[in-house]
Amino acid sequence: MFLSIRLTFLLTFPLLFACKAPKPVAQHTTLVPYGPAFAALWQQRSAEYKALCFQAYNIARFRLNEDLKSSFPKPMAIVTDIDETILDNSPYNVHVALKGENYSDKTWQEWTSKAAADTVPGALSFLKYAAEKGVHVYYITNRSEAERGVTLQNLQRWNFPDADNEHLILKTTTSSKEERRLHVAQTHEIILLMGDNMGDFSAIFEKQPADKREAATKQSAAEFGSRFIVLPNPMYGDWLPALFQYNYKQNIDSILQTQLRNY
Numbered sequence: 001m002f003l004s005i006r007l008t009f010l011l012t013f014p015l016l017f018a019c020k021a022p023k024p025v026a027q028h029t030t031l032v033p034y035g036p037a038f039a040a041l042w043q044q045r046s047a048e049y050k051a052l053c054f055q056a057y058n059i060a061r062f063r064l065n066e067d068l069k070s071s072f073p074k075p076m077a078i079v080t081d082i083d084e085t086i087l088d089n090s091p092y093n094v095h096v097a098l099k100g101e102n103y104s105d106k107t108w109q110e111w112t113s114k115a116a117a118d119t120v121p122g123a124l125s126f127l128k129y130a131a132e133k134g135v136h137v138y139y140i141t142n143r144s145e146a147e148r149g150v151t152l153q154n155l156q157r158w159n160f161p162d163a164d165n166e167h168l169i170l171k172t173t174t175s176s177k178e179e180r181r182l183h184v185a186q187t188h189e190i191i192l193l194m195g196d197n198m199g200d201f202s203a204i205f206e207k208q209p210a211d212k213r214e215a216a217t218k219q220s221a222a223e224f225g226s227r228f229i230v231l232p233n234p235m236y237g238d239w240l241p242a243l244f245q246y247n248y249k250q251n252i253d254s255i256l257q258t259q260l261r262n263y
């Protein structure tokens with residue numbers, strides 16, 4: 001029973017590659033109908049998802065309090081991703097999954113134009129707390145420049161601190177966030193990086209196959225819960241295309257089946 005549930009869950013991990021994935025996937029999994037909605041269901045309805053988010057932000061607060069005892073030559077800043085780190089886009093993923101579609105820039109921007117995403121549990125109160133302590137917040141996201149206005153609108157709707165043009169750094173030429181992080185680091189001491197995708201933390205994870213990502217994660221083990229604060233995202237992320245070398249033209253179903261560990 002447990003194995004069956006576990007396998008079903010793995011097989012239904014969505015082929016949505018949503019939210020600024022390099023390319024949409026050519027086909028849906030045929031393994032389980034409506035499978036892609038399953039991960040969104042976990043994000044929306046499980047107590048465990050919320051508990052993990054609270055855990056992440058409780059640790060972030062603990063780390064921040066420690067850093068506040070130190071003095072740095074530059075003003076302190078937190079660099080945070082937006083999607084699935086502080087804003088919850090699961091309604092978008094449900095919408096396309098139930099229509100049998102995959103991620104597309106068109107449907108994604110229809111969603112973001114609503115500026116209707118709710119907050120990730122714990123994110124808002126943590127960032128407000130940080131701002132009260134004088135820490136600057138920079139939002140580094142792979143949303144596009146065309147989404148600047150609606151993104152600010154969504155952040156301002158919830159009163160996120162520093163939700164202005166200066167602190168919102170969108171994708172321009174590359175999905176890599178390294179250059180943008182370095183830009184912030186020129187003027188600020190980055191005390192925390194927050195994200196749901198390994199590329200939110202360091203360039204060492206970018207465009208790497210799954211085994212190299214895993215090795216880099218082990219190498220960075222001490223950073224998690226220290227300078228890196230990781231949020232759960234079962235719906236999409238580089239972890240999935242990393243399993244097939246980011247080559248979206250392959251038969252994704254059969255490749256994913258070879259990745260499953262059975263006994």
Ligand SMILES: [Mg+2]
Nearest residue numbers: 081083084196
């Ligand atoms: Mg994200």
